[in-house]
Amino acid sequence: MSNQYPPKGKTSASTRRLLGLLGLIAASAIPAHAQTSITWANVGSVANTASNWVGTPTITNSVSSGNIWNFSNNAAGNNSVTFSNARSVVGIVFSSTANAYSIGSSPLVLSIGAQGITNNSGSTAQTITSPISTNNTQTWTTVAGGSLTTDAVTLTSNANNRTLTIAGAGNTSIGSIGFTAGQTGVGSLTKTGAGTLTLTGTNTYAGATTINEGAVIIASGNLSSANANFKLELSGTVAPSLKLNNVNSLATTATLTGAGSSGNAGTVDLAAAGNYTLGSYLGNSMKFSASSGQATTLTFSGNSVATASNNTTRIITNLDANLSLVFGGTLDISSSANGGVTFAGAGSTEVNGAIFNASTGVRAVTKNEAGTLTLAGTNTYNGDTTISGGKLALTGSGSIANSPTITNNATFDVSAVTGGNYTVGSTQTYRGSGTTIGNLTINGAFTPGNSPGLATFNNNLTLGSSSTTTMEIGGLGGVAGTDYDKVSVSSALTYGGALSVVAYNSYNFAQAASFNLFGAGSRSGNFSSVSIAGTSLTNSGGVWSATTGGFDYTFSTSDGNLVIATAIPEPVTSAALGGAALLGFAALRRSRRE
Secondary structure: OOOOOOOOOOOOHHHHHHHHHHHHHHHHHOOOOOOEEEEEOOOOOEOOOHHHEOOOOOOOOOOOOOEEEEEOOOOOOOOEEEOOOOEEEEEEEEOOOOOOOEEOOOOOOEEEEEEEEEEOOOOOEEEEOOOEEEOOOEEEEEOOOOEEEEOOEEEOOOOOOOEEEEEOOOEEEEOOEEEOOOOOOOOEEEEOOOOEEEEOOEEOOOOEEEEOOOEEEEOOOEEOOOOOEEEEOOOOOOOOEEEEOOOOOEOOOOEEEOEOOOOOOEEEEEOOOEEEEEOEEEOOEEEEEOOOOOOEEEEEOOOEEOOOOOOOEEEEEEOOOOEEEEEOOOEEOOOOOOEEEEEEOOOEEEEOOOEEOOOOOOEEEEEOOOOEEEEOOEOOOOOOEEEOOOEEEEEEOOEOOOOOEEEEOOEEEEEEEOOOEEEEOOOOEEEEOOEEEOEEEEOOEEEEEOOOOEEEEOOOEEEOOOOEEEEEEOOOOOOEOOOEOEEEEEEEEEEOOEEEEEEOOOOOOOOOEEEEOEEEEEEEEOOOEEEEOOEEOEEEOOEEEEEEOOEEEEEEOOOOEEEEEEOOOOHHHHHHHHHHHHHHHHHHHHHHHO
8 A cells, every 4th residue: 555645546635625615716706608709700691600700609699698799890791690589689899890781680679788889980881770679778889980770779677777878979870769668767868979869760768868969860750758858968079969850859748958057058959840849948058940941939838947056147049030939937047146047049039937036146137149038927037137139028017127237238129018118117227228119117227328328219218206317428529329328219208307427437527518418309307406527407497507617517408418618707797897997996096186
């Protein structure tokens, strides 16, 4: 018996235990069904035939532990890939050198796992002709110059929801997107990257549609789910848009959410002429266009929100003159910080309900560019109103009575208000060099012009008894609107309240000049007080006058002229001086005789 231990050819119990443990560790480190990347050989057509793949690999039908299909061959061969039964893959990859492939055997379903689709082929068009089931949240990426076209996609959903993200600078076209009925998830779509996503069918997923970058086109189909939400938010450097080629593209209860900042705003293009209806607008900035060039209307039937934070302003832009944008309900611009909302663009926008802010912040409304903003509600926002372009119109019972300052450097139209006259309240200021259409009464502060400037009223202007009118003079050129403020009224001007004429840019009133402060078709009434450069004038039958510093100040309500002239000594004063001189001369002669 040999004294070798353990005996030759035998293994000790401890060694066997160690080897067994190492085996278990090795087994646990290698998945039982590892994901396998396989490459199409371009020699056959059936995907579930192993010999049609390089190296005759094992074909596994699973979205979690199955194959990743690679297509990289650019040699001549079979670029059509079919299958004889439904297939499940972890993902699909097209290399930069890949031929143009057609994959699928409709109606057999192709299920894709978390790897998604990566199309690195920048010069070819890749096509999937079978219906697709996305069994995980996933991303499909196509590089610039390439394209991906697929059949209908089902977002297989559960309580966590499934999101399909379309990324990259290339273009993607999908037949339609739906979700699995009866499951708790509703399916969501995210678009990012500079490329364009086109949806050509009737889409029924009901989750959020988030467009961070690039464009989404709803072509011949629609997004028809009754509770679908659509969020446009630009986070990249390339401007999102959502193009609708059908007036019924979006659900009538759908919600649009704008971009997160004022500068990077997504665009909704209503490409088919007609009347669109959506549920509500929920916040932030957005642009709207109607590329058909024909009359188009978009109405938000519910209450909408355009809030901001950190002292920022939200911008709602109607780009096209042929587009009418209507907010049928209220528009909430609340925020705890200051800021507001700006209405911009060449098209018209109408807000039928009140624009309001219910928070502690001061929220302003600005109208700029060429379009018209019409306000029909009793607006209660507490910030200033600025009209720097186009027109702001009030109609019906529309009012902006809580706005402290109304600056009109474009057009303010009150011709359609109930009662035929609009009143600026005693706590408000009306100012600027714009045009006012319709009859206006000012009971508060009135500062016409724009340092200096010309304020034009196409109809009647009434300066109420509590009004204070302040006008600036800044030069001797005699040009209204350039050298001094002027109020030009085409119809009837009614004076009232106090008038104060002040210097602009250190103008010196101690010089002869004439200024036509008020031009009007007809004038009536009178001011309660008039002051020029701090000097109070005295009224005599509508002619206000005073003499100070060797100059006569005269303002006449009959013609609206302010005249400054060198003061001339009164005649009675001259005679008295002459008489005193004669008496002194006579006394001198008498004294000499004596």
